[in-house]
Amino acid sequence: MTLFWILTGALTLALGLLFTLAMLRGRTDAAPAESFDLKVYRDQLAEVDRDVARGVISEGDAERVRVEVSRRILAADAKAAQAAKGGSQPRRVTLAMAAILTLALLGGGAALYWQLGAPGYGDLALKDRIAMAKQARDTRPSQADAEAQTPAFTATDVSPEYQQLVERLRGAIKDRPEDLQGQQLLARSEAALGNYKAAYQAHQRIVAIKGDAASAEDYADLAGTMVLAAGGYVSPEAQVALEAALTRDRDNGAARYYGGLMMAQTGRPDIAFRMWRELLSDSTPDDPWTMPIRAQIEELAFRAGVNNFTLPPLDTPALPGPSQEDMANAAEMSEGDRASMIQGMVERLSDRLATEGGTPDEWARLINALGVLGDADRARAIYLESQTVFAGNAAALAALAAAAQNAGVAE
Template structure:
């Protein structure tokens, strides 16, 4: 009710502003400016004659001034012949115009509001608002804006890579960018292009297969499984190849075989690798289905280099922690994974001579598809290798890592 009272008041004030000038009675018609101009010019001619008699100007100057004024008089006379004097509106016409404005103006404003506005929505006090939903909407808007920016950068990168078909690092970075913003079909096309223009590479095969699984909502098709098979032929320890091969077995009902593959993968995995919580959650779930003890099973297949990590104060999640991770939500697991990688990177900034730490970080970035970060981690490993007791052995380990990652 208050809302409509305010609207009515504003409408009345608007009409008052419009109608007040029209309601005044016209006292006279508009002035004829041409006649006043002629009178001025005649006075100027008289003044010239007076100045000439008084000796203030010469005859020649007076003649020039007369000619100029006569020209202006001629022009003013032509304008006067074309001038139409204004006539005020009749009282009946004025009343009709005012009545039309009074009726049409509010109706037009109300119709526009009913068409463009939402008058049926009630006011919502703060206590009744869904703050969580509003925050999620804001976060989604920010995420969409970020995705649009990343899409723009990706398109620029793609345009540059069209002239560099064998730039493997660039194509992998582009595909990973598309995957990160959920454009799995575009990522698949990019990885296929990388596969067509480069030698066989396990990193390409596994990335392409993963995009096919993502588009199939987690189902591992025969074509994707063939890509993972090629991956494992080139790199038997490839994490994605092993993980999705095990996933395909679970979908085929071969849970025991899948469990063997995943447990084998766990022994190849470092405690700092970001995919370890995801792998363990799958192992725990499958072990429960097979009526096995998840905690003992995980303890029997510890992550790679766990003892060395404990000696260097690089403590990773325990078997019990991994079992507990299976109970976390997807968001919590993602935060846990990102936190592990960031903590490892922060630790290495303080202990840059830790060669094994750099190798672990490179593998983690590789699994996340962060190609640029993989190269930075390898650079850190190469610097650390120069400070190892056996430099040649350290360099051979780095070279082996590059072959493993397809670099």
């Protein structure tokens, strides 16, 4: 690193010296305009002598021309001498300007490097960084190691009745481990509780029961719950499940999302950025991975060295809400009437989600609205219900958890 600073300083000083020499030399090599005038006037005198010899003009006329041209020669010569005398600027001013310029180069370059560079960081070629990333990926912690660093599962904010149902389901599955439908129900139930380790173990049984008939979604669900069980970390075991999902369906969105996350976690933001940008362009606003990608891809682009990336606008229809007429009416209402109107809109959204279902964004909106209204118990109940609805969908669960956090009902 010391050698780097020595070379940088030497190059800057050398550049400053070149600037100084150029400024000291000024325009001394350039001939003044008057020297060209003198040459023309001398040619005119020679031409007068030739005209007299040919008899074109008389000697008297020639003498008058010689006098006029000689006068112009004297004037031009005086101007040339004055230009040569005053053409260069004072030496001290030139040296001062050169010193200021050199200091500006040194200081500006150092400040720019301190801001954009990595002082103290050794040289690292691209191929070396790629090799280091591969080594980190090959030697990263296992699923078990990651789970050991994750807080143990504790069921909170779960009704005793629901907990009892899950316990009964566990007992039934223990007696019938090959029950595919039971394992699927258990996986959803454990994920809804937040017991992701038990959820991915149920998904492992699902994949084993299905065998070659296991789909890309089965493997993607397995990988997603493994990532959640590891606190958001994509382990080598989860990577195997992701590769199995992509082998069966290269367009599987969840697998592509977690594949990009793995690359971002193992030192390849360039690959992660390409994967997420392609996935984002192929996705709809309602896809559960869309919002997590949008929240992270700009930073990922910076890490990947992509400076011209612009996050595309989110082209999504507005969620059902108050119309312009509703807003106008609300402005004229009393506080009580306005609260009743808001409560009515929340109830309509709640009824629609209960009967028709909805996107993770709509469930998150309902949780946020109930939190704003101060109905924490109901917001918590809706959050628990949404976890059941979107069990195994890691991206949707992350969005719902953020809404629950905002509403103050997160576990």
